[in-house]
Amino acid sequence: MIEKWSDFGTSIFSLMTAAANRSGAINLAQGFPNFDGPQIIKDAAIRAINGSWNQYAPSIGLEELRQLIQKRYQITGNLHFDHNKEITVFSGATEALFCTFLALFKEHDEIITFSPYFDCYPAGAYAARAKLIDVPLDPKTWTFSESILVSKINPQTKAILVNTPHNPTGRVFDRSEMEMIAKIAQKYDLLVITDEVYEELIYDGLDFVRMATLPGMKDRTITISSTAKTFSLTGWKIGYICAPVRFTNEIRAVHQFTVFCSSTPLQAGICEALKMGTEYYETFRHEYTQRRDLLHNSLTDLGFKIKKSEGTYFLVADYSHVSDLPDLEFALWLTETWKVAVIPTSVFYNDQIAAQKNLKQVRFAFCKDFKTLEAGIENLRKLCTHAK
Ligand SMILES: Cc1ncc(COP(=O)(O)O)c(C=O)c1O
Structure with a gap:
């Protein structure tokens, strides 16, 4: 039960990275690459710093960056957003999500999302005094049931939050699932917030269905994304929102009193990335x-x-053939004894569900160079040989 901010505790990502550093373990836990994005992007940011792009940017983001974001949506989704009225730059998708929660929801509002889910969603809901309601994904297929989704809707329900491609499961919701969500959103007059930060990491030629491209959805969808993963620059924290004017105006008002604007030279660097x-x-x-x-x-x-x-x-793996430990204990034991750090998946659920499920699953991050992945695999091989 969360009654004050510190009840959220320290993020599991910080905890597992600290445990990995302490034990000299291979860090397959936190989702940041152990390599940098392209040099030309870094050079552009350095040029911006040396060229006096060091004062506050416009609160809504550099105009060139918003124009480039507009162009990218045109190319990838045939979607047109007005770069002055509908596109806003944030300090990462994290800030974008937080501002969205604060701007659009109030006490007792309910926002439905699919569990397991990214750990900043409950914090955003808490900030707005709203409630995050879970619809479980099936742990074997990571699909959801339409009837369960519909059963969670009541007069307090205001939105469905969809993260696709999905952290931690690696699921990409298919067209029929996205259309189902769209149909339900229209029937019950709900907003849809989409977290698309992994939009460029889709494998095997699978289709990426953007919610805002589905008939009737652009006007009720808040599309959130980030440059962190796509350009291997997670520390730059440049994200953005594309949304209809009536939502954008509210969200921008929160943004101007949280950070006011995101880093000016890094926005200039990201312009190079989007070219x-x-x-x-x-x-x-x-x-x-x-x-x-x-x-x-x-x-x-x-x-x-x-x-x-x-x-x-990311990928989620069931480890029940090597250990009976609960996932948090397993993750710490794996880090300290076998020198591979991972994330216990129970942190992506609310406490009750995690306890009921007695999960034996951990999340591995593969945003690491091949040498690091191979070293991690070698350590896991030793564990599995030992467990036999
Ligand atoms: C699903 C999801 N949404 C949002 C974020 C945050 O993105 P950013 O680093 O741009 O704040 C992450 C980062 O791990 C994520 O996994």
């Missing part, structure tokens, strides 16, 4: 497919049960 052509995105996806395959195949050979990741840079 890159299709080859960048193809190479990026190709390299990540290889990383996913390496980790997936190796873990499967070692007896872990996994539903293949369709997107993101």
Whole structure:
């Protein structure tokens, strides 16, 4: 039960990274690459710093950046957003989500999302004194039931929050699932917030269905994304929201009193990123497919049960063949004894559900260079040989 902010405790990502550093473990826990994004983007930010782009940016973001974001949605979704009225730059998707919760919801409002879910969603709901309501994804297929989703709707329900590609499961919701959510949102007059930060990490030629592209949805969808994952620059924290004017105006009002604006030279650097052509995105996806395959195949050979990741840079593995420990204890033991840090998946559920499920699943991040992935796999091999 959360009664004050500190009840959220320290984020599991910080805890597991600290445990990995303490034990000298391979960090397959927190979702940040152990390599940097392209040099030309870094050079552009350095040029901006040396060229006096060091004062406050406009609160809504540099105009060139908003124009480039507009262009990207035009290319990838045939979607048109007005860069002055409907596109806003934030300090990462985290701030974008937080401002959205604060701007659009109030006490007793309910926001439905699919569990497991990213850990900042409950914090956003708490900030607005609203309630986050879970619809569970099936742990074998990571799909959801329409009837359960509909059963959670009541007069307090204001929105459905959809994260696709989905952290931590690696699921990419397919067209029929997205259409189902769209149909329900229209029938019950709900907003849809989409968290698309892994939009460029989709494997095996799967379709990415943007909610805002579905008939009747653009006017009720708040599309949130970030440049963190796509350009391997998670520390820059440049994210954005595309939303209809009536929502944008409210969300911008919160943003101007939280950070006012995001870092000016880093926004200038990201302009360079968004000028890159299709080859960048193809190479990026190709390299990540290889990383996913390496980790997936190796873990499967070692007896872990996994539903293949369709997107993101995560996969969830069932470890019940090597340990009976609850997932948090297992993750710490794995880090300290076998030198591989992972994230226990119970942190992506509310407490009650996690306790009921007695989960034996952990999340692996494969946003690491091949040498690091191989070293992690080698350590896991030792564990599995020992457990036999
Ligand atoms: C699903 C999801 N949404 C949002 C974020 C936050 O993105 P940013 O780093 O741009 O704040 C993350 C980062 O891990 C994420 O996994």
